[in-house]
Amino acid sequence: MIRLFEYDSKQAQSLSQVPVHQPSIIRVIHGEKSLLWQDESVLVGQGQLLLIPAGSHISFVNRPFLGRYRAVQLLLPHDLPQGILSSTADWRDPMPVQNVSRAVDLAWNALLQSLSLSLADSVQLHYLAALLLSLPDKRSVNWLYGHTQRSVTQAALALMSVSPSAPWQQEEIADKLHMSTASLRRKLVLEDTSFRQLLVEVRLSHGLAMLQNSGEPLLQVALACGYQSAEKFSLRFKQQFGLTPAAYRRTL
Secondary structure, three states: OOOEEEEEEEEEEEEEEEEEEOOEEEEEEEEEEEEOOOOOOEEOOOOOEEOOOEEEEEEEEEEEEEEEEEEEEEEOOOOOOOOOOOOOOOOOOOOOEEEEHHHOOOOOOOHHHHHHHHOOOOHHHHHHHHHHHHHOOOOOHHHHHHOOHHHHHHHHHHHHHHHHOOOOOHHHHHOOOOOOOHHHHHHHOOOOOOOHHHHHHHHHHHHHHHOOOOOOOOOHHHHHHOOEEEEEEHHHHHHHHHHHHHHHHOOO
């Protein structure tokens, strides 16, 4: 359903092409995040929200203030909560940064409280709807959910995300999705991706989260992501994000 991730660092972090597989909202609590968005430089300051549609790949720098950067990310369901109507009146892209009004702050805190108490999914979705309805730019909901990835990509990601370390094969994913391997390959091409790309993104995203939230040795992180050595994991990680796992950990 709705998942919450917290990010902390003591030094600046520069990451490239980080995949975002679900509609997401990031709130910067301390410090600032800068990113390039549609060829424009965007700055997300303390107390602001960054809205990211599913299927995005973002490159950014997290910059601490007084020695600390902290942000919270909410990964949202692919479907709009009940009671939220997506209007077709205005599909122009708003800026991805939203200011936090008093109404947004109240709705945000209520949603986080419902997550911390592990309340029923229906209750969490109720508070999510309140947050979306409170956003200052009314085009934001259209934009956040208007870029949703197509169903085959979503389904493949959902299967592989359950166990990133598993030795996934195209044939297995195709079988679980009740289609031939050729059909899976063709549909993913139409969605501008591939089985290999999705698998790498699932594994490296899992690795990034583990590096941020655990002190596991690098080899254990690599094994949990489906890589048989820390060296191979480090190479892939740097190719994707632009820095090594060791360099990333030094920023924490």
